[in-house]
Amino acid sequence: MSRTKRVNVNFSEGAYDDLETIADQEGKSKADVLRNAIALERLFHETKREGGRLLIERDGQIREIIPR
DSSP: OOOOOOOOOOOOHHHHHHHHHHHHHHTOOHHHHHHHHHHHHHHHHHHHHTTOOEEEEETTEEEEEOOO
16 A cells, blocks of 8 residues: 655745646646646656657647656
């Protein structure tokens, strides 16, 4: 059984507003949004480490996502 950990995080006002907006639009908790963001970040780094690229298509244009 996995144990949960509590984390206290400070956000800029803009980042917190983005977090709230995404949570409201998706009908998720802020914690769920953050967990999804962490999973996506893990995917970015695993893909890059393995020599892959992440691409996104929008309005007929394909762009590479490059994590910071």
